[in-house]
Amino acid sequence: MKRWTIVLALATLVGSYALAAEPIKIGALYMLSGNFANYGSASKEGVQLAVEEINANGGVLGRPIEVTFADHGSPDQAVREAKRLILENKVNFLFGIDSSSVSLAVAPVANEYKVPLIVTHAATPRLTEMCLPYVFRTSNNARMDSWAAAAFAAKQPYKRWANIGPDYEFGRVSWEDFITRLKELKPDVEVVSEQWPKFGSSDYSSYITALMRAKPEAVFSSLWGGDFVSFGKQAIPFGFFKTIRFYVNPTGGALQALEPLGKNTPEGMLVSARYWFLYPETEANKAFVKKFHDKFGDYPSYNAGEAYEGMKMLAAAIEKAGSIDPDAVKAAFEAGGGLKYQALEGLKWMRPADHQVFEDLVWGYTKNTDKYPFAILEPIVVVPAKDTIYPTKCSK
Amino acid sequence: MDIGFLLLQFLTGLAYASSLFLLAVGLSLIFGALGIVNFAHGSFYMLGAYLLYWVVRGNPEGLWWGMLLVVALGLVIGALVERLLMRPVYGRPEHYQILLTYALLLVIEDGVKLLFGPAYKSLGPPAALAYPVWIAGAPFPAYYFVQIALALLVAGLLWFFLQRTRTGALVRAATLDREMLEALGVNVPKLLTAVFALGVALATLGGAATLPMQTVSPGIAVEAVISAFIVVVVGGLGSVWGALLGAFLIGEIQAFGVLILPDFAIAFVYLLMVVVLLVRPWGLLGRPPAVRT
Missing domain, CATH: 3.40.50.2300 (Response regulator)
Structure with missing residues (x-):
């Protein structure tokens, strides 16, 4: 009887350890004010749903994901926000970005601090052609x-x-x-x-x-x-x-x-x-659209879908890397000819050379x-x- | 280049000019009488578009009475803002007013985002005006004639008000010497409330009138106030006719600039502004600052 109590206590300990595990911190930059706030808020919703699902399934590497959102505004403001997230919030990853010019300004900063940046919307081809080792884009570009x-x-x-x-x-x-x-x-x-x-x-x-x-x-x-x-x-x-x-x-x-x-x-x-909510007509996609619509009252726009998938793809890379170390995650994205991730919309393949995802459009x-x-x-x-x-x- | 096409292009310029005039004239009027540089002017323009969308419940046929209602609401909002927010800062240095109106811009932007959400709102023209009229063998949107007529009507009414009525004469006097006006026993605070309310109502009318051909979102306020400032800088801050001339020049320069050098069409407008600032820094029809002795 006593032995069982110990086992039970140990199990509880392990269980609560997983729950109390230090979260993986992600700083998400989106355009949350101004003329394109509707794009930014849709992206934010996509991220929220993805994180909710990931955490409900036990998180990544047993650790929950914790996202801090910031309004990226202009390139100058975005660089300040990115630095704040890195230095004060001590985020492990930067994520998101709606505007091309903002992505070009933030990417070198993230790279310098060795905080991997995963871009889900900004579409200038120049971003990935900068060949920065810690910058990735999980959506297609212009x-x-x-x-x-x-x-x-x-x-x-x-x-x-x-x-x-x-x-x-x-x-x-x-x-x-x-x-x-x-x-x-x-x-x-x-x-x-x-x-x-x-x-x-x-x-x-x-x-x-x-x-x-x-x-x-x-x-x-x-x-x-x-x-x-x-x-x-x-x-x-x-x-x-x-x-x-x-x-x-x-x-x-x-x-x-x-x-x-x-x-x-x-x-x-x-x-x-990029992503269209009625395609493909699979059960998985229909379930996602329904869940999104129930939660936010809207159909997922293309960038909501891409933000959702970007977060899931990052989670897959971290899981594969077995750690949140920037070099390990980079290696996970690049290894074996590039990470292949099965998204709702189809297969996303990360090209190792430039960290650009290719997929059916x-x-x-x-x-x-x-x-x-x-x-x-x-x-x-x-x-x-x-x-x-x-x-x-x-x-x- | 044939005459028919030039006429068409002139008309597109005129349509753009009329929306610019409705946007900018209130800004100029308020500066003229109150000496306030109203950064929130574009926000009232945006608010006008949202209010129209809201009062007609997305039904384009409600445009006419909707616009009247928006103007009435604009008058009320303008009067309240002047009475509650502007009046306490009249005696203060100018940067108080600038900070106050800029704060108002931010508050209104967040306010409409809370009330209407961040999505673009759009309202089509009424069915009767949704079709083109043919000008020299080319289609031209019928609604633009409404916009042009409205701008001319507003300009005409403002002329009548300022030049032919006693209140208008007092408004003109207020732009020259407010103290003297007070000494003569005129209720100046009331007059200023009225002018501010009128300026705001004109901005809301401008926003409402352009909604059938454009779209509104919380961010357009900043774009709008920049456009309005360009118009009044060219035309002369404080001058109603300057706003009319500035809007006309900018509209036509854009329309013909697109034909001459499409790659740099948007540079022409700024070029005009630079030239005006160099040659007549107070604007084409503005008054040079009085030399204080």
Whole structure:
């Protein structure tokens, strides 16, 4: 009898030890204020759900995950917040980031302090091309979207192309990557107009008329967020979508943009979503969407899905490493030809050289249906990962 | 380049100019009469868009009465803000007012985020105006004519108010010499409340009027107040007609800049601002600061 008591006491001790184990601290930087707060808050929700599930299943390496969220704001502010999280909160990992310029500013800081940074949203290809050893991206980047768009565009009969994109790094790089790739695949295309409205513009009418005057058959656009919504609302009454035969817009499949447009969304736009809540039609994905909707009252947007999967993929890497040591986690991401993680949306493969994830990309044509108050992607078209694997200058 | 297209481009510039005028005129009016640089002006513009969205419950057909209601709400909000927050700082150094209005900007931004959430809100134009009209063989959104007409109407009414009514004359007098006005027995505090309320109401009207073609989110306040400042810096801070001229120039420069050098279209507007600041630092129609003796 006495022996049993000891065993029981030991078991309790071990059990409470696991519970009381020191948490793995993660500092998550997202855009939680300003014009794009809706993106940041969706990402935050994705992280919250992932962490809740991980901790409910006993945490990682028997340790719970503890996330501190911070509003990253501008690059300067983000660097300050990142340093605060590293030095004061003593976080083991940095996570998240919505804005490209913020990611470029924070990455060198994280790298210097040897605190691995896992990026789930910011999409500038330059981030992973910096070849920083402790920086990883678990979502696809803008170059992969541009290459996918070019793959679609090359199959179209259209030769006269034009661009409209926000006048900053993301817009410029997206178009450059797209048109360069398209000309490789289909040398006879011609650029008839390029329009560069200021990021966050409210009025697009002059750009729309100038674009239409150049009589392009097809238009590539990297407008996103509120810009995409305002542009869409203004372009419709100009008859833009009636005269343009083919309109392709990476990240246009964001619920943040499709929900406010509602039933007024132009149909037949080819847009990408990184993650789209209705794809794939697996039980696991349906369960995730339901759980997310029950908890937050919204469908998971693409960046909520990517934040959720990013956290799960990081957990998988830590589990594989058997430790939270930065070099061990780095090795876990890189070993065996790169970590392969089975996400809801498909297989995510971490390329060891540049720490960029490659995966099948979900695109689709916008369509208004009775089932949802906003346009959905129908039909969905999936671009296989191999079509987006661009060469990297990083070496491993 | 054919005349038809130039006309179309001119009209797009005019449409943008009218939204800029509605946005900026209140800022100029308030500065003129009260001497306050109102950083929260863009926030009232944003609030107007949210209020419209809220009062019509997402139904575009409610636009007309919705806009009237928003203007009424704007008057009430403006009067309350002036009476409760602005009045205590009138005698203080300018940076008190700047800090106060900047704080107001932050409070309103967080306030709308709490009330409406961070998602973009959008309202289409009423069905009758959702279609293009044809201008020289090219489609042009019918709603923009409403926007242009509204800006002209507001400019006309303001002209009548300032030039043809007694209160308007007092407002103009207040911009020149507030103390003298008080000495003459005019109830200046009441007048200032009225002007501030009017300025705020104009901002909310501007926000509401652009919602059918744009989208609103908590962050647009900052973008809006920057645009408003560019307009009044060019036109002259404190001058209603300056706001009209500044908005017109910026709208048209953007419209034609896009045609001439699309790669640098947004630089033209700032270039204009630089030139104005160098040549006439008080703005095109502004008054040079009086030399104090």
